[in-house]
Amino acid sequence: MSMDVTGDAGRRRLPRAERRDQIVLAAAGVFVQGGFDGTSMDDVAKAAGVTRLIVYRIFETKEALYRAVLESVISDVVAEFERRGPDERSGVASLLLGIARRHPDGFRLLWRQAAHEQEFVELATAFRASVNAYADTLLEPLIADEVLRHWAAESVVAHFYESICLWLDHGDVARDASFVELLANGNRAMIEQWVRTAAERTEDSDG
Numbered sequence: 672m673s674m675d676v677t678g679d680a681g682r683r684r685l686p687r688a689e690r691r692d693q694i695v696l697a698a699a700g701v702f703v704q705g706g707f708d709g710t711s712m713d714d715v716a717k718a719a720g721v722t723r724l725i726v727y728r729i730f731e732t733k734e735a736l737y738r739a740v741l742e743s744v745i746s747d748v749v750a751e752f753e754r755r756g757p758d759e760r761s762g763v764a765s766l767l768l769g770i771a772r773r774h775p776d777g778f779r780l781l782w783r784q785a786a787h788e789q790e791f792v793e794l795a796t797a798f799r800a801s802v803n804a805y806a807d808t809l810l811e812p813l814i815a816d817e818v819l820r821h822w823a824a825e826s827v828v829a830h831f832y833e834s835i836c837l838w839l840d841h842g843d844v845a846r847d848a849s850f851v852e853l854l855a856n857g858n859r860a861m862i863e864q865w866v867r868t869a870a871e872r873t874e875d876s877d878g
Contacts, residue, residue, distance in 0.1 A: 691729050691739075694719045699740045699776035707737055707788045734790055741785055744770065744777040745798055752805070763831065764855040768847060771835045779839065782832045802828050813866045823865050827858060 685693065697719035701710050712733055716723045730736040747770050755766065771778040785795035806824035814820040831854070838850050 687729065690721070690725065692743075694721065694726055694729060694736070695739050695743050695777075696774075698736050699774065699780055702737060702740060703776045703780050703784065706784065707733070707790065712736070737788075737791065738794065740777045741781050741791065741794055741798075744774045744781045747773060748802070762855075764835075764851045764858070767831055768835055768838070768851055768854075771839055772844070772847075775839050779836050782836055799828070802832075810862070813862070814869050816869055819865070819869050823862070827862065830858060830861075 694715065698710075698715045701714050701718045704710075705714065710733070712726050712730075713723050715733075715736065716726045719726070726736070730739065748767075751766050751770060755762070781795065781798065785791040786799075788795075803821075803825050806828050807820060810820050810824055810827075814823055834854050838847075838854075842850055
């Protein structure tokens, strides 16, 4: 049933799912600026252009709203990587930037800030562990040394995510293709150098 009507205050009534998405998107920006403790539901309502009551109708608590912001990004990451399939290893830079463009503040919040918020440390840590483990499986055929491989996996993930955050901060959307090429080529060169060095050290130790 359509709810595309106008209320008494001239505010367009949206279907619940659309209103939820609108609030989540607005909340992400407010949380990035003020942090969890420094943000109120009134701040979110103002940013979303709705009343405080509407926010509370959809999200009972501020914690539930913050968690929804994080989970909106995580679910997009999971869906995109599952769609790619395990054998499609190229295009990670483009894929992640696409997610970041859909959830710019949520992406920043998940990568940069959530781990510093007591209520969300567990969720942020679990996300990082998951993406690090995925990177580790991709590097396993290339780097046999477990210590080096685990370090390399975490380093590659950190480089991808923070580089994308920095591009969101300072980059130009019109130049996204150039950024993706630089990021992908840079990571590829870095990994190739690590693989060569690891192989040389293995040969030296065997000799």
